[in-house]
Amino acid sequence: METSYETIIIGGGVVGSSIAYHLSERSKEEILVLDKKFPLSGTSGSTQAWVWVHNKTPSWYAEFNMYSAELYPYLSKKIGDIEYKRTGGLSPFFNEADREKAERLAKAYKPLGIKIKVLSREEALEKEPSLNPDVVGATFSSIDGNVNPFRLVDRYMRAAKKNGVQYSTYNKVTEIQKQEGQFTVVSEKGTFVCKNLVLAGGTWSRVLGKLMDVTIPVNQIRGQILVTEPLKPFLHYTISGLRQAFNGEVLIGYSMEQEGLNRATTLDVIQETANLAVHYVPSLRKAKVVRAFSGIRAMPEDGFPILGKIPEVENLYVAATHSGVTLSPLIGTLMTELILDGETSIPIDRYSISRFR
């Protein structure tokens, strides 16, 4: 294995692998991805993987998500079948008071090009007949959808490897030094040097930052998800809280807990999630749950992505975010532009780590 690279990316999840792939499309220089375990063993492999835009706030963040969602059809043509489907996203609400909120959201996002329709009860039930008849209305946007996260990361990885990217997995980084314009990255399986270093450690970003004496303020949020047995296709849309996969399984969950890196599933949240499922789609009562899993999501302190250069250290970059699945095509594209061209086609100043200083 080589020991000298142009760029090393630490973290092979959906964000790190997307950067590796997009960078390898344009650059023939040597690229290495290091992962402490194996891609998909962390956050990227434990998600419902909605590609979600329409009710993220504030509006500039929704707009950023929209640009990324727009890249998905093109991405799936390039890297292969990732089971991406733009189903449209439906967020049902169950009390009349939410309608006003929904109307304001629709009005505020219209100028950005994010079309949100506020549906009446009848319209919501016509679109998604399995919804609880007690529903009062729903917001709907055609830009939302979902993807198979396993396929997505696997395809990023395979496409990157085809372009010459190397992966070293089960290989934890223990030390990073910067001397004479290059980084020395010490890992369990060897020492590597590189010119550019990208920290894409997701939930582990703080730990990675510490190796360079940089604070990357990313916390952890736990989400628990239930998976049913395969059912006949009956859900047409990605509903905020549940979605049906290609193979018929329904994935259910919308929980957020602060439990650090504890990946346990707990009965109380599993029961609440079951309540959510039967409340939204009553016919799921008879569906069997095959498994529950939990994922630790990366959550920057203010909720928004941390992207770009780390100003204190030349050629050191960070990409840490929530919603990594939705944002990965855009983050991969923009980080590549930043590394190769020194500027990005869409401004990312707002997402600079400097905002925390």
Place this chain on the structure above:
Amino acid sequence: MDKSTIICRCEEISLGEIEEVISNGAGTFDDIKRLTRCGMGPCQSKICNCLVANIIHEKTGTPFHEIPLPRMRMPISPIKLETLATNSTTFSSVKSVLDEVELEDGKVR
């Protein structure tokens, strides 16, 4: 066994598919599971897990005691959602998306 021998009966995953992802870097049952769906079906790897451990051992030479077991998931055996549900409609850690839309001075932030 040949390449087409089915290892995971629930998801119909063949020996060839499992060997392919091992040669692509997968080192544990759970890595193989995420890349192929082997062990993700109704039996939740109760049938295939020893077979897969054997394939990992033969292909990589990793001793059996160093091959991690698959992560077992609740509820171990499939159970109906209505059995789990308590019918409460108030949620604490489970949210709806509109709850997260914040208004500031009556406007979307």
